[in-house]
Amino acid sequence: MPVLTADSDIAEWIDPDLVPRPVVTIGATGFVIARGGPHDANFDDRQELDFHSHRKGQLMLALNGVLTGEIEGGFWIVPPQSAIWVPGGVLHKIKAAGAIECYIAYIDSSVASNLPAYCCTVSATPLLRELLIRSAGLPMLYAEGGMASNLVALLLDELALAPIGNLHLPMPADTRLRRIVETIMAEPADRGTMRTWARRTGLSERTLARLLARETGMSFGRWRQQLHLMLAVRWLATGASVQRVANDLGYESAGSFVTMFRKALGTSPGRYIAQRRS
Template sequence: MRKSGQHDSGDAHAQGPWSFEFDKMQARVAAVRIHAHALAEELPTHQHRQGQLAMVLRGTVTCEVPGALWMAPLHGGFWIPGGVPHSLRVSPGGNVCFLFVEDAAAVMPPTCCALGISPLLRELILRLVVMAGDPQCEPRAQRLHAVLLDELVRMPTEALYLPVSEEPRLRRLLDALMRDPSDRTTAAQWASRLAMSERTLTRLVQLETGMSFGRWSQRLRLIVALQWLTSGLSVQQVANDLGYDSVSAFIAMFRKAMGQPPARYLAQRR
């Protein structure tokens, strides 16, 4: 995993002090912990045969797979099946555990998904990180693997992601909104910035993402809101930071999208 702005050849190995050699993994399950410092830590697009769970302890993790952007909130995670090309970005100051699972070890979802993390699963993964590389811990680690996998397959899933496109103009739009999700620039204004007509932009967004411009930009803000809320920000602060005219307007959007208001949603997740 590298600092933002660095690149590698895109092979299956993370470079640097947090390197993990996927092709030399011998156990059914392995875990590694990543600490990002003042700068974001990035791993360019790569793939490996093992499935991967990203579990967030502090900060956020963004994962991009073909056609979709996943953002894991604090104390949550997402699952990436083996063989799926993906890139990862850990926010500055982030603290993340990555759990690698051999395909034959557990029956996991065949597609990417957000995954709930129970307190038991969290502690099992953290214990596995501590045991890594210690031969004396091997018998205990084998017993821990069985319990961990049994808990892992029971975790609830959620298909909450942002459809994305490699079309260059839409990438510019995505990057701008990710930098400032409170930006309320209209479709007509974005079309002018991107040197196209509003009709062309709205058709392009629909074609590439399967959503209207309004729904797509709202989904982005919803995912960002979930990250911020689970990181400890208040509903009022999130509403303000996302550019909503009032807290009630934000709550109404959240309720419509998630089926319940933010406070109830967070209480159930905790």
């Protein structure tokens, strides 16, 4: 089907979960896709959806703007030219920032055996990107057994080979840790030490360290750095300057922020974003 926009007639919308085809792809710009249908939204502002699920797995490719996804126990950032994969039946919440253009493929479990059984981000190869765009031009009830089926089969093969992304943040379930997480996400420039956070939550440093390791697999410093990295990617992709991001994350200088970013992702912030906009 053609790319949907905020001006499209959504009365003609068909829930992809109900379409008897192994893969159904749509393009979307200017509104949110959730609960199986489109919802008008101004993507110049951040938009957030409640937790929901689909019977089919969902692959969301962001060409412009930034998507974030959350499931129980995990948080993902999806920068431009990347995608997020959510298996069927998994409760998830999608958030968007910037002017969004994306393509969403709904994939039936009968053809998803070679795809990850867990939520993850994937790096979209040029071929995968073009296959998603092309498949979005197919009718929802495309004829099976011909060119459309071959296109869908190639899309599934290319998706199975796509590299897994690294912008993932484990989210703890312990209520005391969640309070720390929520505070840091609301005020990422807070540079409180492990001792500071332990005192704020009424825990010993040893207990806090043990809880974090058990529930996230990370030390406090490593977890906070990963959060800063993910926030930085989201802000940079929506137009913030390196200096502004460094300030908002509480770094003493833009240089120290750039050093952290380069060590984590192998390139500078400016080059990282430029590569995804090219």
